[in-house]
Amino acid sequence: MVMRTAIEQAGAERGLLIHVSGDVARVEAEARTGPRGIQVELRDAIPNEQDLPVSLFHRTLQTGDHVITDDALADSRSSLDPYVVRHGCRSIMFLALHRQSRRTGVLYLENNLVPAAFHPRRITILKLLASQAAISIENARLYRDLANREAKINSLVNANIIGIIVWNSTGAILEANDAFLRMVGYERCDLVTGLVRWTDLTPDNFHARSMEALDEARRCGRAEPYEKEYFRKDGSRVPVIVGLATFPADVERGVAFVLDISERKRSEQKILMSEDRLREFELELERASRIATMGHLTASIAHEIKQPIAATITNAQAALRWLKADPPEPTEVSDAIARIVKDAMRASDVLARIRAMIKNAPPKLERVDLNEAVNDVIDLTRAEAARCETKVDVVQCAALPLIRGDRVGLQQVLLNLMLNALEALKEAKGGARILRIETSRQGTDEILVVVADTGPGFSTELKKRLFTPFLTTKLSGMGMGLSICRSIIESHGGRLWASDNAPQGARLQFTIPVDPTSPRANDSPGT
Known part of the structure; x- marks a missing residue:
């Protein structure tokens, strides 16, 4: 016009x-x-x-x-x-x-x-x-x-891709699309008769969060999307993400967009279950590695236990002789029994260390004195070292701070590194066979542990692939020992690496963070 x-x-x-x-x-x-x-x-x-x-x-x-x-x-x-x-x-x-x-x-x-x-x-x-x-x-x-x-709103509502409801602050659902009704398992006649209320659909443990979102929508016109659950008509629950917006003319009413995240939750649960199964497999693999490592010590362990048992038999026989003497010698008998107790305790300690290494138990985080852990493993390998005609040198920091970690896992690393060194020293051609274990402070917040030997050392190619899983130079090896060792050390926040030992041999060393609450954590580094 x-x-x-x-x-x-x-x-x-x-x-x-x-x-x-x-x-x-x-x-x-x-x-x-x-x-x-x-x-x-x-x-x-x-x-x-x-x-x-x-x-x-x-x-x-x-x-x-x-x-x-x-x-x-x-x-x-x-x-x-x-x-x-x-x-x-x-x-x-x-x-x-x-x-x-x-x-x-x-x-x-x-x-x-x-x-x-x-x-x-x-x-x-x-x-x-x-x-x-x-x-x-x-x-x-x-x-x-x-x-x-x-047209866009109608397309969105009718597309039924996500649930859409019109609500009021008293809990009523004034309108809803088919996608939302399917989500909660209700029919449209239930909506018309007022049976579907968002306050009734909300479980008690999500009520407070829903009210926070409602208050935010009143103040700001909209609320950030958040996760919650709704009750279905059959009593089951559906996990959802909800976003709210109020109408400009009436902040007590508004629209909500509801997205069903059941599939995402199922996927997350599957991932968690997979991670749990993976961790169980890793623990089993570590235990299998420990058992395999202890298997190499069978002769040494037998020797360690045989010595106190033989001494116990000798002392028991001596005690019997002193009892049969005329007159009996109670002082000698008492000394013999004391020696029996000492030898029995020695055998018990050996068995306790072996049991701790091979038992099927989850990692236990505790304060650990690395010097004590090193000494326990040295005791286990002493007979093996003697059989290999190897001298064991130990240099320890006297005032070493405590660390927080899994004692069994760390002893597994030490035992594996020491046995690898002894295995290498068997192949040494001439020269002194020396296994050296050192502990020292590394700066102010780490402890350094070194296992060095005078064996043939690593080839350049082997050094590059030393920690690769399933790589082994032993006929009976699994090739997982050093890979598991690195995994254990890294789980403690440390680092494990290899280098050449001057003038000859190999040197494997790792660092472990100091427990900041340890009494000696703030002491100056020293040996």
């Missing part, structure tokens, strides 16, 4: 109604005069040089006022414009449209039959029409945006 009136009042052949928002302009409607009168066509396109003289259009946008050209072909401002040249334009008018001092669009009119078709006296009438056109453009745009928004 506005375009027809503008064409008639101005005496134009053609016109465009252009909406402008910021830097974006779009043609909303086009009107033309023809044999059947004025025809209006609705459009939605960006104006270009096919539609109008772009140079004059930009001038109108810059000045915010009307631009009139009586003869565009003769006017220097427009004579070279491609649209003017192509269509032979004569009379042209651009009229800026404003609403409440805000530019909303441009009205373009043209007449290519006669020059000076748009008389200045008509501008007043056209400005009135322009204000009406601005209102029409604004309303058309608002209705279009509203229609588009409603």
Whole structure:
């Protein structure tokens, strides 16, 4: 209607109604005069040089006022414009449209039959029409945006990809899509009769969090998505993520988007179960490695136990002789029994250390004195070292701070490193066979443990792959010993590495963090 009136009042052949928002302009409607009168066509396109003289259009946008050209072909401002040249334009008018001092669009009119078709006296009438056109453009745009928004919302609701509900703060669910009803197992008739309330669907342990989200939505207009659960109609629960938003006109009502995360929760549970099974396998592998390592000590262990047993038998026989003596010698008998107790305790200690190494128990974190742990393992390997004709040198830091860790796991590492060294020393050709174990402070917050030997050492290629799982140079080895050792040390926050021992042999060493609560943790490093 506005375009027809503008064409008639101005005496134009053609016109465009252009909406402008910021830097974006779009043609909303086009009107033309023809044999059947004025025809209006609705459009939605960006104006270009096919539609109008772009140079004059930009001038109108810059000045915010009307631009009139009586003869565009003769006017220097427009004579070279491609649209003017192509269509032979004569009379042209651009009229800026404003609403409440805000530019909303441009009205373009043209007449290519006669020059000076748009008389200045008509501008007043056209400005009135322009204000009406601005209102029409604004309303058309608002209705279009509203229609588009409603279409998008309807598409989202009807797509049933996620659950959508309209709620109020008293707990009622005023409306819900099919996706939400399926999620909680209710029918639409249950919703209509008021049986479905979000407060009733929320378990007690999620009620406080739901109320926090409701308060946040009241204050801010929306609440950050959060996880909770809903009761299904059958009493089971469904895990969901909920996002809230209140209506601007009523903060006690709003819309919520509900996403079912049951599949994600099942996947997370499977991952946790897989991690638990993996940890169980790792523990079994560590235990198998310990048992295999202890198997190499069978002869040494037998010797360690045989000695105190033999001594016990000897002392028992001596005690019997002293008892049968005439007269009996109670002092000698008492000394013999004391020696029996001492030898029995020695055998018991050996068995206790072996049991601790091979028992199937989870890691136990406790304060550990590494010097004591080293000495226990040296006692276990003493007979093996003697059998290998190896001298064992021990250099320990006297005031070593305690560490926090798993004693059995750390002793497994020490035992593995010492047995590997003794195995290498068997192959040493000439020279002294020496196994050296050192403990010392490494800076202020770590302890360094070194196991060095004078054996043949590592080849360059072997050194690169030393900690690779299943790599072994032994016929009966699993190739997991050093790999497990590194895993144990790294789980304690430490580092295990290998290097050459000067002037000959191999050197394996690891660091372990000091327990900061240890009484000697802040002492100066020293040996």
